[in-house]
C-alpha cells in the first residue's frame with residue numbers, strides 16, 4: 243500500500259486512475275482544482291488536495307500543508323493536462339510550464355516521490371512515417387505536428403534533463419472509454435446514421451482502452467524501472483473503416499458513408515482559425531487538428547511494454563467499444 247497523488251483526478255483518465263488506486267488498496271490523493279467537478283470522485287476513501295499549478299509558490303502552499311499533516315507521496319501520477327485549448331499559449335502553460343512549477347516545488351519542499359510518472363502522449367512524437375508505415379519508436383527523433391504535442395514534448399525534455407529525479411513517462415495513443423468526450427462525438431455521429439471520412443488516403447489508427455492504460459501505469463509504478471518512457475497502445479492497428487465497422491456493429495446501425503476532401507477541411511480550418519483569431523481563440527477544427535486528421539500512420543512500438551512489464555492489453559477495440567457504448571447508453575449519452 244502506497245500514498246499516491248493523482249493530478250487531473252477529475253478528468254476522464256484521472257477518475258479511472260483513482261478507481262484503480264483504490265482497488266489496489268493505496269491511499270489515493272486526488273489532485274484537483276477548486277473549480278474541478280467531483281462527479282466521478284464519489285468514493286469516500288478518496289483524499290482531496292487542491293493544487294494551483296500556475297506558480298511554484300502556489301504549489302508549495304499545498305505541499306507545505308501536506309508536510310504539516312505528515313502526508314508524503316511514494317508515487318505521483320502527473321496526469322493533469324490540456325488536450326484542447328481556447329488559446330494557443332494554453333497548451334504550453336498547462337502541459338509544460340505547470341509541470342515545471344510542480345516539479346520545482348516538489349524539489350524545493352524536499353518532497354520528491356519514489357516515482358513521478360508523467361502522462362505524455364504519442365502526439366509528443368507525432369505520427370509515424372507515412373511511406374514506410376513503420377511504428378513510432380523511442381529511438382526516433384520526436385516530430386510533433388501540433389501545439390499540443392509540442393507542449394508535451396517540451397515537458398518531457400524538461401523532465402528527462404533533470405538530475406537525480408525518478409521520472410517515468412507514458413505516451414498513450416488515443417484513449418477511449420466511458421466518460422470520454424471526443425471519440426464520443428464519432429460514436430454519436432455513427433449512431434445518427436452518418437459515417438464521415440476525411441481525405442481519400444487510408445488512415446491507420448491505434449487505440450488503448452482506458453482500463454488497460456491505467457493498469458499499465460500502475461504496473462510501471464510498481465516495477466523496478468525508472469527514467470524510462472513507453473508508448474502505449476493495445477498493439478493492434480485499425481484502418482479507420484474498421485473503427486467505423488466495429489462501432490456500427492456494436493450499435494446495430496446502418497450508415498450513409500461520405501468523404502470530405504482534405505482541401506475542404508483545410509479551407510475550413512484556415513478560415514475558421516483566422517476568424518476565431520480575431521477574438522484570440524482557436525476553433526475546434528483548426529490547422530493543428532487538420533494536420534492530425536490528414537496523418538495516415540499512428541502506429542507506435544509496444545514491444546517494450548511486453549518486455550518490461552509482461553503487459554498485454556485485455557481489451558481490443560471491439561471489446562472496449564462495446565463496453566464504452568454500453569456505458570454511454572446506460573448514462574443516456576446515446
Ligand SMILES: NC(=O)c1ccc[n+]([C@@H]2O[C@H](COP(=O)([O-])OP(=O)(O)OC[C@H]3O[C@@H](n4cnc5c(N)ncnc54)[C@H](OP(=O)(O)O)[C@@H]3O)[C@@H](O)[C@H]2O)c1
Nearest residue numbers: 250251252253254255275278321322323362363414416417
Ligand atoms: N484522452 C486521450 O486520448 C489522451 C491521449 C494521450 C494522452 N492523454 C493525456 O492524459 C491526460 C488526461 O487526459 P484526459 O483525456 O483524461 O483529459 P480530461 O478529461 O480533459 O482531463 C484533464 C484533467 O486535467 C485537469 N486540468 C486541466 N487543466 C488544468 C490546470 N490548468 N491545472 C490543473 N489541472 C488541470 C482537468 O481538471 P478540471 O476538471 O478542473 O478541468 C482534468 O482533471 C492529459 O495529460 C492528456 O494530455 C490523453
